Amino acid sequence: MNAENQNDMAKAGLTAGVLAYFMWGFFPVYFKLTDQTAALEILAHRIVWSVPFGALIILLRKQWGDIRRIFSKPATLLMLTLAACLIALNWALYIWAVQSNQIFQASLGYYINPIIFVLIGIIFFGEKLSKLQFAAVILAAIGVLILTFYGGKFPWIALTLAVSFTAYGVIRKKVEVGAMPGLFIETLVLLLPAIGLLLWLNAQNDLTFAHTTASMNMLLLMAGPITVLPLLAFAIAARRLRLSTLGFLQFIGPSIQFLMGIFYGEQLSPAYLLCFAFIWIAVGVFAWDAWRGKKKP
Numbered sequence: 001m002n003a004e005n006q007n008d009m010a011k012a013g014l015t016a017g018v019l020a021y022f023m024w025g026f027f028p029v030y031f032k033l034t035d036q037t038a039a040l041e042i043l044a045h046r047i048v049w050s051v052p053f054g055a056l057i058i059l060l061r062k063q064w065g066d067i068r069r070i071f072s073k074p075a076t077l078l079m080l081t082l083a084a085c086l087i088a089l090n091w092a093l094y095i096w097a098v099q100s101n102q103i104f105q106a107s108l109g110y111y112i113n114p115i116i117f118v119l120i121g122i123i124f125f126g127e128k129l130s131k132l133q134f135a136a137v138i139l140a141a142i143g144v145l146i147l148t149f150y151g152g153k154f155p156w157i158a159l160t161l162a163v164s165f166t167a168y169g170v171i172r173k174k175v176e177v178g179a180m181p182g183l184f185i186e187t188l189v190l191l192l193p194a195i196g197l198l199l200w201l202n203a204q205n206d207l208t209f210a211h212t213t214a215s216m217n218m219l220l221l222m223a224g225p226i227t228v229l230p231l232l233a234f235a236i237a238a239r240r241l242r243l244s245t246l247g248f249l250q251f252i253g254p255s256i257q258f259l260m261g262i263f264y265g266e267q268l269s270p271a272y273l274l275c276f277a278f279i280w281i282a283v284g285v286f287a288w289d290a291w292r293g294k295k296k297p
Contacts, residue, residue, distance in 0.1 A: 013240025017249040020233035023226075024110075025256025030226060031098040032264060034219050037208040039096040041201055042223065045209065046091060047187055047194035049224030054184040057228070066181040076175060077185070083171040084186035087231075090164040097157050103261035104272055108147075109161030110254035111279045114286065115140045116166040117246060124170065127242065132289035136282040143278030151271025169246065172238045179235035183228065251283050 034042055058064060070076055097106040115137050121127035129137075148154045175182060201207040209220050237246060258276070262268070 009240045013237045014245075014249075016233040017237030017241060017246060018252065020230045020237060021249055021252035022256070023230035023233070024253040026260070027094070027226075028098045028103050028106075028257060028260040028264070030219070030222075031095050034216070035099045036212070036216070037220065038201075038206065039092060039099055040197060041206075041208055042095050042220070043088065043092045044194040044197045044201075045220045045223040046227040047088070047190045048198065049221055050187040050227045051184075051191050051224075053224040053228050054180065054187055057180055057232070058184055061180060063178060063181050066178055067184065070177055070181060070185055076177060079171055079175045080177070080182055080185045081189050083168050083175070083182075084189050086164050086168040086171070087186060088190055090161060090168065091227075093157060093160055093164075097161075101264070101266055102157055103257060103264060104266055104268065104276075105155055105157045106161060107254040107257040107261060108144075108155055108275065108279065109158035110165075110250060110257065111276075111283065112140060112144065112158055112162040113165055113254075114248060114250045115282065116162050117169065117250070118286075120166055120170055121242065130289055132285050136286040136289070139278050139282035139285065143275040143282065146278065147271050147275040150274065151269060153271070155275075169234075169238055172235055179239060180232055183231050183235055187228075248286065251287070 031042070037045075058067065070080070094106055097103065118127075118129070118133055119137065122129045144155060144158075172182060177185075198207060198209070209217060237249070241249075
């Protein structure tokens with residue numbers, strides 16, 4: 001691949017990454033609009049309605065051959081199944097966090113996430129850790145410790161979100177499948193459990209879908225495209241960008257989510273303020289290092 005093609009791929013990856021994180025940044029709005037529906041039911045709707053929407057994209061892009069090839073490779077199918085479990089955990093916890101007025105901690109998780117991406121890039125992909133990146137990692141760790149000990153609140157939501165999504169991103173980077181075929185397989189392997197969950201909720205008279213207003217039903221149906229579009233953009237970015245670059249882009253999403261937490265009236269305690277102060281300094285150091293690196297020949 002020549003330099004021009006590599007540059008085009010990087011530009012496409014950068015555009016896709018920015019779009020993905022902007023969409024994710026405004027996710028709290030959707031989950032607040034649907035907060036009369038239990039988190040597990042929303043998770044099931046995200047999976048169920050993602051399958052037909054994803055199948056339509058596969059059809060339009062003529063990628064059914066890629067789907068057949070994935071099913072002929074058990075190792076690839078196993079890795080995508082593991083990725084599906086990780087992203088399902090991430091989705092469920094995030095939905096619950098937003099509905100439980102924990103947007104700040106969810107935002108914190110995605111601020112930590114880029115730092116973990118950098119560390120994974122160093123450990124597994126041989127990427128170098130600069131002095132400024134090391135300083136950013138230390139500052140982020142101090143922020144988490146302040147929230148844990150001064151705030152008396154171990155940020156398990158933030159850490160679980162960060163680790164699960166980082167692991168998902170690493171798998172998607174390593175598995176040699178296209179962005180949309182891989183995503184379609186991930187939702188497909190979760191389809192039967194999701195349908196089973198909806199049937200169980202209906203049997204318990206706890207199902208919202210089809211027992212609520214037309215507007216709420218439409219919002220739940222929209223869970224499919226709302227889920228697929230940013231993940232497709234992320235998968236495209238993950239295949240075309242270095243993990244450290246991908247990590248840098250992730251500052252977009254949590255920044256918007258943080259503003260959403262303020263918008264929805266969550267209490268920003270002194271411990272959270274100190275924690276985020278260290279995280280934001282870490283972000284600034286990380287961004288400066290990335291910008292300085294681009295200036296070097």
